[in-house]
Amino acid sequence: MQITVLAGLNSKFGELWDISPRDLVKEVFHGTLKNSNMNKNDIDVVFVGNMLAGTLGGQNHLGAFFAEELGLERPAIRVEGACCSGGLAVHSAVLGISSGIYQTALVIGVEKMTDHKPEKVAEALMGAGSDLERDAGASFPALYALIARAHMEKYGTSEEEMAAVAVKNHYHASLNSHAQFRNPISIEKVLKSPMIASPLKLLDCSPISDGASALILSSKSKALSLKKDDPGVNIVSSVVATDTLGLSERKDLTTLNAVVTASCKAYKMANIDPGDIDVAEVHDCFTIAEIIAMEDLGFFPRGQAGKAILEGKTRLGGRPVVNTSGGLKAAGHPVGATGVKQIVEIYQQLMGVSGKKQVKNAKIGLTHNVGGSGATAVIHILKRG
Numbered sequence: 498m499q500i501t502v503l504a505g506l507n508s509k510f511g512e513l514w515d516i517s518p519r520d521l522v523k524e525v526f527h528g529t530l531k532n533s534n535m536n537k538n539d540i541d542v543v544f545v546g547n548m549l550a551g552t553l554g555g556q557n558h559l560g561a562f563f564a565e566e567l568g569l570e571r572p573a574i575r576v577e578g579a580c581c582s583g584g585l586a587v588h589s590a591v592l593g594i595s596s597g598i599y600q601t602a603l604v605i606g607v608e609k610m611t612d613h614k615p616e617k618v619a620e621a622l623m624g625a626g627s628d629l630e631r632d633a634g635a636s637f638p639a640l641y642a643l644i645a646r647a648h649m650e651k652y653g654t655s656e657e658e659m660a661a662v663a664v665k666n667h668y669h670a671s672l673n674s675h676a677q678f679r680n681p682i683s684i685e686k687v688l689k690s691p692m693i694a695s696p697l698k699l700l701d702c703s704p705i706s707d708g709a710s711a712l713i714l715s716s717k718s719k720a721l722s723l724k725k726d727d728p729g730v731n732i733v734s735s736v737v738a739t740d741t742l743g744l745s746e747r748k749d750l751t752t753l754n755a756v757v758t759a760s761c762k763a764y765k766m767a768n769i770d771p772g773d774i775d776v777a778e779v780h781d782c783f784t785i786a787e788i789i790a791m792e793d794l795g796f797f798p799r800g801q802a803g804k805a806i807l808e809g810k811t812r813l814g815g816r817p818v819v820n821t822s823g824g825l826k827a828a829g830h831p832v833g834a835t836g837v838k839q840i841v842e843i844y845q846q847l848m849g850v851s852g853k854k855q856v857k858n859a860k861i862g863l864t865h866n867v868g869g870s871g872a873t874a875v876i877h878i879l880k881r882g
Contacts, residue, residue: 740754
């Protein structure tokens with residue numbers, strides 16, 4: 498399997514009060530189309546990643562909605578998988594092209610969250626949790642706080658190590674003009690920020706965000722006809738795995754089995770090892786989530802990722818460099834857009850067009866998109882050339 502990324506674009510992420518979901522999607526679509534050397538009539542199918550439009554915006558039928566808005570008389574399908582809706586939309590496009598039914602796919606990820614009261618958004622997000630968790634009044638900060646406590650008890654992970662994740666990602670976001678938070682922070686500032694769900698503090702948590710991202714993916718033969726002298730960036734693995742909805746059914750809270758399963762299959766499909774990854778975008782919805790991701794993906798041994806992050810091993814200049822966009826924590830987390838944004842970021846890194854946050858000689862990248870507290874995981878591996 499080899500699917501080529503022809504172009505990709507992210508909107509600014511943040512509290513975008515003066516722009517509608519329609520305009521966000523139009524912005525990234527037209528920019529991506531322009532960069533792809535294609536006409537919109539060349540697109541065979543549209544996949545839209547979104548979680549909350551039905552609950553918050555009263556519109557569930559986003560495939561047809563955006564096909565009409567963009568003037569695309571093509572099959573158009575909304576894909577939902579909680580916070581990995583965007584990653585699943587990309588996976589769906591890869592499957593559609595790999596099957597031979599389609600040659601070229603448009604993938605859109607979009608979410609508009611800040612127009613609504615925080616308590617309404619929190620309730621909507623818990624639609625990704627289990628009945629037992631909702632009945633108990635749990636929120637996702639509370640669930641990831643349980644995960645953090647388990648990791649701290651088993652491996653001695655410290656609050657300073659979790660804070661180092663936020664510090665690194667804010668530094669990377671300071672180099673990203675599209676990030677929601679472009680302000681560098683210190684470990685002391687993270688540790689002194691208000692407690693949300695012990696041990697997670699405000700600056701351990703990703704924000705509520707608005708934003709959109711778009712990609713145009715194509716079969717290798719179609720891509721070569723458009724860009725004969727450019728080897729491009731190819732998606733060489735696209736794997737999904739699932740686990741239980743709730744934490745109470747899991748044997749070990751210090752790992753996400755869906756991530757381990759999906760990443761092992763993705764490495765095998767790409768014929769690489771974790772040590773071959775130059776740059777990665779991972780799902781740091783909370784700082785503990787990035788630490789666990791580093792271990793689940795095989796970048797560091799169990800219990801060692803927090804220390805490695807604190808020592809700067811995943812910062813620009815290290816390897817693998819993680820969350821050059823700023824991650825969910827600092828770039829923002831418009832949930833339906835996040836998985837698409839990750840692919841756009843890795844695509845730009847491998848093309849060498851990431852400016853101040855460019856990873857030197859990046860050839861292989863990985864994206865890690867998680868739904869809920871790990872019930873769904875999507876792993877993509879991309880290669881240059």
